Amino acid sequence: MWRMYNQERDEDLKVKQSFFRKIVNNSYNFGFGSPRTDVCSTCISLQERLKNEKSPIKRNELMIEKRIHRLKYKAFYNIIKEENKDILTITFDCQKNQPLPKLPDQSAYFSRQFNFYHFAIVQGNSKTKLTKENVHSYYWTELNHAKGSNQIISAVYHFLQGTVIESHVKVLRVVCDGCSGQNKNTGMVSMLGKWLYSEAPRNVKKIEIIFPVVGHSFIPPDRVFAKIERTLKTKEVVVTPSEYTEVLQENGTCINLATIPVYDWKAAYDPVIKPTSSWHFPFMRSKRFFLTRTKTENILVQGEETYRNEINKKKIITKKNKKITMIIPQMLSPNTILPNEAKVKDVCDLLQKHFGGEWRDLPQLKYYVDIENKTYIPSHGIDNMNNDLCEHGFQDVTAHI
Structure with missing residues (x-):
């Protein structure tokens, strides 16, 4: 905003960024931010009920309930911030x-x-x-x-x-x-x-x-x-x-x-x-x-x-x-775990729409070809796991695959 302002002004009317910030902060009610997501349902419910409630007694009860809720989650955040050796x-x-x-x-x-x-x-x-x-x-x-x-x-x-x-x-x-x-x-x-x-x-x-x-x-x-x-x-x-x-x-x-x-x-x-x-x-x-x-x-x-x-x-x-x-x-x-046949068909149809009818020939899609053929067994790391398990008296994992 400061750059845009200076671009449209004559040399004698251009201002420093600090001066521009001071004027905007003190004289204008601008707010910047993104729409909230994953907001607490209890917080939203209490906020909306407070907006619409006319009775002073019930408003006071809602404010107490909101304060208690706030104290609870602040107590949780204080615990996970604690630094103790x-x-x-x-x-x-x-x-x-x-x-x-x-x-x-x-x-x-x-x-x-x-x-x-x-x-x-x-x-x-x-x-x-x-x-x-x-x-x-x-x-x-x-x-x-x-x-x-x-x-x-x-x-x-x-x-x-x-x-x-x-x-x-x-x-x-x-x-x-x-x-x-x-x-x-x-x-x-x-x-x-x-x-x-x-x-x-x-x-x-x-x-x-x-x-x-x-x-x-x-x-x-x-x-x-x-x-x-x-x-x-x-x-x-x-x-x-x-x-x-x-x-x-x-x-x-x-x-x-x-x-x-x-x-x-x-x-x-x-x-x-x-x-x-x-x-x-x-x-x-x-x-x-x-x-x-x-x-x-x-x-x-x-x-x-x-x-x-x-x-x-x-x-x-x-x-x-x-x-x-x-x-x-x-x-x-x-x-x-054997893949669901209907899901495999959906995935294969999706790959065909995106990559074309020859998608099975693409090397980066071999993962899905193996799944389609029901031969998919990731071997990476299994030998290492077998060695570790056998040292602790467990049975060879490949015997179950």
Whole structure:
């Protein structure tokens, strides 16, 4: 605006940028910004009700409710900003599914496509600078594994096994959204409890799991996703998983989920852990869980519905005569999911519309030719995984493929 103003003025009327800024800021009510997205439903609802409410009493009640809601999410943000050398904070989340292939054709809007999944784990609080060293990206496609709690829990378990925790750390703080199908479930609590008792360094005394207020789950992985999506917007065509992987590698350390052990946690904890309806606190309403060790191969779990208090009792969540060490999950074999035939046909039709009838002869599209022929088994990294698994007494994974 300053440049445009000076271009249209005579030499004696041109002004400095600082003077122009002062006049615009003090004399004009200009606002700049983009339309908001993913805004909290509770915040919007209270704001609209306040606009339309005429009764002073009800307006006062709505203002109190809005203030309480605001205090809750500010308390959450204060926790994830906390800097304490005794606490190691990790945050994780899933990015929205990316289409394979990604094409600009209008017909792609009406066509089924394969999904590329990305799950990010960030080490550090919300003030920590994002680097390739503290951002860990786990990726896979729907032909490698499903996208469920077993995959998410196994990725977190793999990260914890490979993380060096310094001797001064006493608390592991885990922050994630409250999605029950992936994060907030018995499997995640069970895995963290088993890791705490059996594998965590003895200086780690407690695990704290924190879930945000619904609508205010803005955590460090969201910053990673924003950087990735900004890059993906510049790519009109993406036809292979490796093209997505190259973008992930610009922002973090990448791990292919098909090359690490993925376990069936649900089948393993069902005989050992009580159903959440029998736990000593309301599972879904709780915003924080605390896990601590016992001397009897078990863990104590405490649930809190607020971010500031620790008043509820700690009790074990295992069934009678069961211990947390009895959770021994079996490995799920990768690359065994057969693609849906109708989806394969849609993808092939889409590729034909974009690349022409000879698309199968193009080398960059061999990935889809293999899928069409039902021969797709990514071999990259399987030999390495076999060596690692055999060293720990697991069966050769290729025996299951």
